[in-house]
Amino acid sequence: MKAIIIIISFLLEGVVSNFVPINGFFAPLFTLVALIIIYPLFDEEVEYYKYTFLTGLAYDLFYTDTILFHAIIFCFMAFIITRLNLVLSDNYLNILIIMGICILIYRVVTYGFLVLVSSMVFDMAALIMSILKSLIINLIYSVLLFFIVKKCQKKYKF
Amino acid sequence: MVLTLLAASLKEDRDLNPIEKVAKDIGTVVLKVVSTPFNFVHDKLDEMAEKNNLYKKYKELKNKEDQVDSVIAQNENLQNEIDKLKETLDLKTVLSDKVYLNATVVSRNIGYWYDEITIDKGSKNGIEKGMAVIIPDGLIGQITKVSNYSSTVKLLSNENMNDKISVKIKVGDGYVYGLISMYDSKTNTYTVEGISENVDIEKGADVVTTGMGTIFPSGLMVGTAQKVTTDNFDLSKVVEVKASVNFDDLDYVTVLKRKSE
Numbered sequence: 001m002k003a004i005i006i007i008i009s010f011l012l013e014g015v016v017s018n019f020v021p022i023n024g025f026f027a028p029l030f031t032l033v034a035l036i037i038i039y040p041l042f043d044e045e046v047e048y049y050k051y052t053f054l055t056g057l058a059y060d061l062f063y064t065d066t067i068l069f070h071a072i073i074f075c076f077m078a079f080i081i082t083r084l085n086l087v088l089s090d091n092y093l094n095i096l097i098i099m100g101i102c103i104l105i106y107r108v109v110t111y112g113f114l115v116l117v118s119s120m121v122f123d124m125a126a127l128i129m130s131i132l133k134s135l136i137i138n139l140i141y142s143v144l145l146f147f148i149v150k151k152c153q154k155k156y157k158f
Numbered sequence: 159m160v161l162t163l164l165a166a167s168l169k170e171d172r173d174l175n176p177i178e179k180v181a182k183d184i185g186t187v188v189l190k191v192v193s194t195p196f197n198f199v200h201d202k203l204d205e206m207a208e209k210n211n212l213y214k215k216y217k218e219l220k221n222k223e224d225q226v227d228s229v230i231a232q233n234e235n236l237q238n239e240i241d242k243l244k245e246t247l248d249l250k251t252v253l254s255d256k257v258y259l260n261a262t263v264v265s266r267n268i269g270y271w272y273d274e275i276t277i278d279k280g281s282k283n284g285i286e287k288g289m290a291v292i293i294p295d296g297l298i299g300q301i302t303k304v305s306n307y308s309s310t311v312k313l314l315s316n317e318n319m320n321d322k323i324s325v326k327i328k329v330g331d332g333y334v335y336g337l338i339s340m341y342d343s344k345t346n347t348y349t350v351e352g353i354s355e356n357v358d359i360e361k362g363a364d365v366v367t368t369g370m371g372t373i374f375p376s377g378l379m380v381g382t383a384q385k386v387t388t389d390n391f392d393l394s395k396v397v398e399v400k401a402s403v404n405f406d407d408l409d410y411v412t413v414l415k416r417k418s419e
Contacts, residue, residue: 014189014265015196021406061178062185063267063276065303065310066167072160117165 001156002038005149006055009034009141014063016137026137027130031059032077032106033142036098037149039081040090052078069113077106092146099142100135107131172303173287179305186278186308189264197409256375257415259284263408264308273313275299277411280307290367290414296379296402297367298411309413314348315341315405324368325350325380327397329357335368336397338380346401348381353395359386365399375414 009030020026035052042048056074060066080102088094107130115122166172174182208215261277279285281304289301291311303310314323326333327350334357336350350365363383369376385398 011189011192015193017266018193018263018409019196019200058181058185061181062189063265064167065174065178065182065274067163067178069160069164069167072163113160113164114168117161118168 001152002041002051005038005145006031006034006051009145010055010058010062020137027133028141029103029106029134029138030141031055032074032102033099033138033145035074035078036081036102037095037142037145039078039085041149041153045082048082049075049078073106073109076109077102080105092143095142095146096139099139103134103138104131107134174303174305182276182305183280183307186264186276189276190262190278193264256290259413259415261285261309261411261413263411266408273316273405274302275311275313275408275411277309277311277413278307279413280305280309282306284415285309285413286415290374290378291411292378292414293403293408293411295404296381297374298403298405298408300374301413311411313405314338314401315343323374323380324370325365325399326368327353327359327365327383327399328363329359334359334395336395338399341401345398346404347384348399348401350397350399351389351394353397354393359383359395359397361385365397378414 013028013030016026016028016030020028035055038051039048042051052074053071056071057068059070059074060068064070081098084098084101088098107127111127111130114120259279261279261283264276264278267274267276277291285301285304287301287304290297291299291301297314299311299313299316301309302312322337322339324335324337326335334353336353338348339351340349341347342349348365353359361383365380365383367374367376367378367380379402381399381402383397384400387396387398388394389396
């Protein structure tokens with residue numbers, strides 16, 4: 001089930017990116033959303049980190065042509081998710097809060113690294129816009145995915 | 159460690175390693191299959207929207223129809239002249255000679271910081287790093303990474319576009335030359351700098367590539383001049399150029415290969 005959620009979200013991110021405006025307010029980060037939603041389904045954190053690392057690796061290979069960058073960043077995000085889940089329970093509102101915090105951290109960290117190693121110039125407005133751009137569609141997706149996962153959990157008792 | 163890995167990944171001259179190539183090819187095939195039903199629905203919706211405008215389009219085309227024959231004749235005449243001049247000068251190719259390869263956009267990387275797209279043609283189809291990529295409206299970017307059956311295109315809207323693109327702007331019967339220095343996504347405009355000639359650039363003047371350097375063939379449409387100002391030292395002109403392409407609407411692209419001798 002966990003693997004299916006990740007694979008569907010991973011592929012959906014690629015598909016949806018083809019249909020939304022490149023500079024619009026709908027930048028999908030469905031893979032990250034899936035990693036947040038599936039965390040409560042894991043019994044052991046080590047297994048969760050394994051899934052996260054492999055997902056990040058696939059993200060590097062399929063989407064961004066980078067080497068291990070997203071594998072490490074996603075593991076860092078997994079660490080944040082595990083810490084947040086210690087203080088926030090598993091419900092709709094908290095999922096939205098975790099989602100918002102994770103998008104904020106993910107965007108700041110990736111932008112920070114890119115500014116450090118590439119010729120990109122740091123632009124605070126661009127950073128804020130990118131966070132806002134990512135929020136709307138991903139918050140909607142996280143609510144939908146959370147709803148589906150909860151329904152499936154009740155039905156199939158996993 | 160992350161910084162080192164990222165710096166190594168982002169090196170302009172980096173080629174994909176064999177594992178990355180295989181993974182990217184598999185990913186492209188999978189994404190293409192998954193996207194098929196979505197693309198079908200998208201195409202049908204586009205078709206329906208276009209059907210509403212059929213009469214208006216028919217009228218427009220009817221008006222243009224009369225001009226087509228004369229343009230074709232003029233084009234043939236110019237091509238003959240080019241061929242004769244090439245023969246006279248013993249030239250095998252000119253800067254505008256190019257070979258076309260059509261491709262479909264498989265994914266667009268918008269969740270990431272760089273504006274890049276992945277297309278479904280790779281080295282096995284004759285694609286090479288550095289080739290220009292266009293759509294019917296004009297130039298959109300260049301190939302940066304190539305695997306066997308897919309390639310990555312860095313769009314001109316990319317903030318990390320290190321290679322300055324040489325362009326020329328039509329002024330009367332001649333041209334003035336400049337370099338694209340940046341792109342503004344809010345206004346969909348490029349900034350062209352380095353024009354030292356003291357000439358009046360008209361609003362709406364065509365801006366095309368020069369063919370200088372090794373990247374782009376000449377004559378590719380980039381946009382139209384929108385606003386002309388001078389730089390901080392009042393030494394050269396800075397032209398705001400409205401991009402001729404819409405970076406939000408990229409489904410099918412054409413890869414151009416400059417003909418080499």
